[in-house]
Amino acid sequence: xHQSGFAGAMNFSLRQIRYFLATAQLGQVSRAAEQLHxxxxxxxxxxRDLERELGYTLFKRESHGMELTDDGRQFLSHxxxxxxxxxxxxxxxxxxxxxxxxTLAASSTVVGYxxxxxxxxxxxxxxxLQISIRELDRQQITAGLLAGEFxxxxxxxxxxxxxxxxxxxxxDSGRRLWVASGHPLLRRSEVHLADVVHEPLxxxxxxxxxxxxxxxxxxxxxxxxxxxxxxxxEAVRSMVANGQGVAIASDMQYRPWSLEGKRVETxxxxxxxxxxxxxxxxNADQPAAxxxxxxxxxxxxxxxxxxxxxxGTRRSARP
Numbered sequence: 674x675h676q677s678g679f680a681g682a683m684n685f686s687l688r689q690i691r692y693f694l695a696t697a698q699l700g701q702v703s704r705a706a707e708q709l710h711x712x713x714x715x716x717x718x719x720x721r722d723l724e725r726e727l728g729y730t731l732f733k734r735e736s737h738g739m740e741l742t743d744d745g746r747q748f749l750s751h752x753x754x755x756x757x758x759x760x761x762x763x764x765x766x767x768x769x770x771x772x773x774x775x776t777l778a779a780s781s782t783v784v785g786y787x788x789x790x791x792x793x794x795x796x797x798x799x800x801x802l803q804i805s806i807r808e809l810d811r812q813q814i815t816a817g818l819l820a821g822e823f824x825x826x827x828x829x830x831x832x833x834x835x836x837x838x839x840x841x842x843x844x845d846s847g848r849r850l851w852v853a854s855g856h857p858l859l860r861r862s863e864v865h866l867a868d869v870v871h872e873p874l875x876x877x878x879x880x881x882x883x884x885x886x887x888x889x890x891x892x893x894x895x896x897x898x899x900x901x902x903x904x905x906x907e908a909v910r911s912m913v914a915n916g917q918g919v920a921i922a923s924d925m926q927y928r929p930w931s932l933e934g935k936r937v938e939t940x941x942x943x944x945x946x947x948x949x950x951x952x953x954x955x956n957a958d959q960p961a962a963x964x965x966x967x968x969x970x971x972x973x974x975x976x977x978x979x980x981x982x983x984x985g986t987r988r989s990a991r992p
Contacts, residue, residue, distance in 0.1 A: 773964035774803035778826035830952040842952035843976040846925035854936035873900035873918030923949035
């Protein structure tokens with residue numbers, strides 16, 4: 674594996690860093706281009722130029738999208754540090770002046786696969802902002818928001834149906850089929866849900882994922898062969914990697930290696946499946962305190978604001 678680093682003469686732009694980060698986080702050039710409000714060719718050329726300048730490959734171009742190489746994963750951590758440093762420069766005044774605290778509620782998926790990076794970045798940007806986190810399920814989060822126990826939550830927004838709670842989706846993480854390395858379905862040019870229905874299915878149940886699965890299986894009139902129901906993504910990953918069955922889970926939850934060091938591959942199914950939507954939720958009747966507003970602004974700027982110099986529409990909050 675190439676040893677990533679910044680030694681030698683490097684000449685890459687902040688635009689290339691931004692395009693790389695969007696592609697790494699969304700997994701597809703088309704989705705990155707949509708978020709950035711640019712053409713797909715602009716993103717593709719930018720990444721190719723960046724790889725040429727660095728001297729190593731950042732992505733493996735797969736039929737289902739863009740997968741980071743080992744070097745790409747190392748570069749990702751550096752790119753996030755660069756982006757954080759830029760944000761710190763832009764927020765010097767607020768960083769030096771603001772002092773406050775906030776308690777955030779978050780569901781299990783958010784805590785495990787989304788929140789850690791952002792808590793670190795918020796701490797870097799606003800060192801005097803004290804953030805506490807409570808991991809709760811959706812029902813507890815809804816009750817806590819309505820009772821005023823905490824002002825803001827991050828969770829699977831598609832699960833929130835109470836009209837008193839406002840939500841704003843930040844990121845949609847597509848769901849793919851997970852299979853063991855060498856699985857026969859990897860040799861097919863197209864894979865449909867009907868091809869999966871007789872495979873032993875490892876069903877993830879955390880954050881009401883089983884309810885989402887029931888909806889998309891039911892939409893196509895199919896009933897899966899469920900072998901395991903588990904709230905543990907690592908249990909599901911290990912079972913799949915060891916050839917005990919398949920799973921359908923989000924790109925956000927995907928990691929290529931199980932705890933035993935065995936490979937998990939992904940396949941993009943032909944049928945459209947509702948993505949895992951992660952976002953913010955708050956009490957519609959409760960005014961936002963300064964710390965709450967600061968955290969909301971951070972996430973909106975991170976995921977919803979178009980890049981400087983581009984015009985685009987923002988995803989509005991749902992009442």
